[in-house]
Amino acid sequence: MSEVIENSKTYGSSGNVPRDEVEKAILAYYKDMYRLAYSYVRNIEEAEDIVQESVYSAMKHADSVKDIGKIKSFLLSVVVHKALDVLRKNVKVDSLDDNPEAENIGISDVYEDIDLKNALDVLSPTEKSVIMLRFFEDQPLKDIAATLNKNENTIKSILYRSLTKLKKVLENNEKEGRKNG
Amino acid sequence: MDENELLKSLKNDYDNIEIPDDLLSKVQDAISESKSGNAEAIIGKEKHDMNKMFSNNNSPINARKSKSISSDNADKVIKMKKDSKNKNDANVIVKDKDLDNLVTIKKNSGRRKSNKRYGWLAVAAALALFIILPNTSATVAHAMESVPVLGQIVKVITIREYKDDNGNVSADIKTPEVQQDSSNKNTNTADTMDNSQDSTGASSNTDSSVSNLNTELQKYTDEIIAQYEKDAKIQGSDGHENVTTDYTVVTDNDKLFALRFDTTVTMADSGQTVKIYDVDKQSGKILALSDMFQNGADYTSVLKEEILKQMKGNNKKDENNIYFATDPDMSDEINMDDEISKANFYVNKDGNLTIVFDKGTVAPMYMGVLEFTIGNDAIKDIKSTEYL
Numbered sequence: 001m002s003e004v005i006e007n008s009k010t011y012g013s014s015g016n017v018p019r020d021e022v023e024k025a026i027l028a029y030y031k032d033m034y035r036l037a038y039s040y041v042r043n044i045e046e047a048e049d050i051v052q053e054s055v056y057s058a059m060k061h062a063d064s065v066k067d068i069g070k071i072k073s074f075l076l077s078v079v080v081h082k083a084l085d086v087l088r089k090n091v092k093v094d095s096l097d098d099n100p101e102a103e104n105i106g107i108s109d110v111y112e113d114i115d116l117k118n119a120l121d122v123l124s125p126t127e128k129s130v131i132m133l134r135f136f137e138d139q140p141l142k143d144i145a146a147t148l149n150k151n152e153n154t155i156k157s158i159l160y161r162s163l164t165k166l167k168k169v170l171e172n173n174e175k176e177g178r179k180n181g
Numbered sequence: 182m183d184e185n186e187l188l189k190s191l192k193n194d195y196d197n198i199e200i201p202d203d204l205l206s207k208v209q210d211a212i213s214e215s216k217s218g219n220a221e222a223i224i225g226k227e228k229h230d231m232n233k234m235f236s237n238n239n240s241p242i243n244a245r246k247s248k249s250i251s252s253d254n255a256d257k258v259i260k261m262k263k264d265s266k267n268k269n270d271a272n273v274i275v276k277d278k279d280l281d282n283l284v285t286i287k288k289n290s291g292r293r294k295s296n297k298r299y300g301w302l303a304v305a306a307a308l309a310l311f312i313i314l315p316n317t318s319a320t321v322a323h324a325m326e327s328v329p330v331l332g333q334i335v336k337v338i339t340i341r342e343y344k345d346d347n348g349n350v351s352a353d354i355k356t357p358e359v360q361q362d363s364s365n366k367n368t369n370t371a372d373t374m375d376n377s378q379d380s381t382g383a384s385s386n387t388d389s390s391v392s393n394l395n396t397e398l399q400k401y402t403d404e405i406i407a408q409y410e411k412d413a414k415i416q417g418s419d420g421h422e423n424v425t426t427d428y429t430v431v432t433d434n435d436k437l438f439a440l441r442f443d444t445t446v447t448m449a450d451s452g453q454t455v456k457i458y459d460v461d462k463q464s465g466k467i468l469a470l471s472d473m474f475q476n477g478a479d480y481t482s483v484l485k486e487e488i489l490k491q492m493k494g495n496n497k498k499d500e501n502n503i504y505f506a507t508d509p510d511m512s513d514e515i516n517m518d519d520e521i522s523k524a525n526f527y528v529n530k531d532g533n534l535t536i537v538f539d540k541g542t543v544a545p546m547y548m549g550v551l552e553f554t555i556g557n558d559a560i561k562d563i564k565s566t567e568y569l
Contacts, residue, residue, distance in 0.1 A: 023212060026208060026212065027208070030204065030205070030208045031200050031204075034198070034200055034201075034204055035195055035196070035198045035200075038198050039195060039198070044201055048201060048203075048204060048207055051204065051207070051208065051211075052207050052208070052210070052211040053211075055208050055211035055212060055215070056211045056212075056214060056215045059211070059212055059215035059216070060215050116187060116190075117191075117194065119187060119191065120191065131188070132195070135188045135191075135192055136191075136192050136195045136196075141514060151452055151541070153452060153539065153540065153541030153542050153546070154452070154541060154546070156505060156511070156514065156515070156541060156542075156545075157541055157545045157546045159511070159514060160503075160505065160508070160510070160511050160545050161545070163184055163510045163511070164510075166184045166187060166188075167183075167184050167510075169187075170182065170183070170184060170187060
């Protein structure tokens with residue numbers, strides 16, 4: 001099944017260059033958009049909804065893309081926003097999660113027998129976003145900052161503390177492993 | 182396993198997330214819908230969301246809660262309440278009328294001792310130099326005539342204080358102005374002194390260096406004010422933001438003058454921004470880090486090495502001292518060459534170059550604004566003899 005439809009419009013013919021590029025990019029990256037959305041909500045229908053809304057939104061706001069090289073990052077950021085919105089509606093998110101100074105919150109809450117497959121669940125939605133964008137979608141810190149509408153230094157802090165939390169998960173996991181023989 | 186392996190395995194799971202068969206057609210539907218331009222309701226909401234998403238938060242303002250800085254040498258301030266329908270307008274405080282006092286705003290931290298006395302001493306020495314040299318050599322006298330000096334005595338006053346207070350959204354941003362003291366016009370060496378009436382060329386050069394500097398200072402605080410007003414508008418009544426900008430003179434010797442701004446922003450995403458203007462008193466030129474070194478020297482590598490050395494030393498002293506460059510997880514994420522090129526600097530009272538990094542740039546936020554003083558020995562081969 002052909003999954004990518006080539007956009008054969010040339011520049012200038014529709015008078016709407018960014019939109020054509022955005023459409024092309026959507027067809028190239030919709031799977032990444034889906035995977036990212038799914039990672040937040042773990043539900044197929046919800047993830048599809050997020051992708052649909054993101055696609056609609058991205059097309060409508062195509063003119064906010066300043067740099068053709070940043071289109072993928074733009075699409076991912078729309079997804080991140082939609083996904084975080086959905087999560088916020090489902091569960092009241094404590095604004096402390098977004099506080100870069102809350103470095104030590106949560107480490108003592110890291111459960112001993114967490115399934116490593118769900119390791120990212122120890123992170124706040126924002127922290128998870130940073131980890132996923134950085135390690136799953138290879139986004140540079142600068143782009144992640146733009147996506148999350150934060151300063152790059154905040155992203156550094158968030159990344160640092162997220163990795164610290166994950167290290168803790170592993171430590172605890174190993175301890176459990178030794179305990180159980 | 183270590184966290185890198187964990188992340189690799191999680192990425193693998195991510196890449197293997199199954200794509201539903203109907204996803205593509207749903208995507209195409211959404212694309213078509215966006216082109217047909219219906220559903221006004223969605224668009225309205227979209228605009229609001231998008232505004233929030235794309236408001237520019239990547240400003241120089243990046244901060245933490247500050248200590249409020251009180252000016253002891255009280256500027257006489259005149260509060261002028263602007264006549265306005267918009268309750269959000271600032272109460273603009275204008276003009277220091279008391280121009281006879283040398284005003285240097287001191288930070289409460291007490292880290293920096295007052296430059297007032299030191300400045301006067303250095304200036305007196307410089308003056309002595311000016312008085313002696315012109316008479317000893319005609320060439321020197323001529324050279325002095327054409328070299329503008331950024332005022333023997335530099336005064337810094339607050340020319341504008343932008344204050345806004347809407348409860349949770351507020352600002353206090355001070356704009357300094359550098360002034361030369363013109364009271365030395367009538368010395369014996371009047372004909373060769375730069376601010377005499379005779380050497381009009383030189384005096385206007387000095388004036389233009391100073392006014393150029395002042396324009397820069399004003400532009401800088403204008404940007405901060407503009408960003409604050411933009412943020413305040415977007416946040417509206419749910420907002421929570423405080424912006425405070427204040428300044429200190431951090432270098433004031435015979436060669437150099439440096440004015441440091443500290444901007445602190447408290448909101449959901451906070452930080453603290455430092456901006457230092459380093460000025461050559463002779464030329465009035467605003468200096469870059471490269472000016473502290475000889476032409477063509479690879480100062481970045483040398484500085485990086487020295488800073489990393491100090492970081493490692495600090496790590497040993499206290500394990501709570503964390504720096505990204507010396508942390509195994511973060512060292513790949515950070516580009517020290519880049520950070521050094523973006524850093525601020527000044528020459529401290531001992532005559533040593535000090536590099537200043539904004540909060541969160543080279544270490545986690547809790548480490549605060551970081552300063553590294555570079556001993557002149559470490560850079561003896563490449564430093565400029567002009568300033569260091």
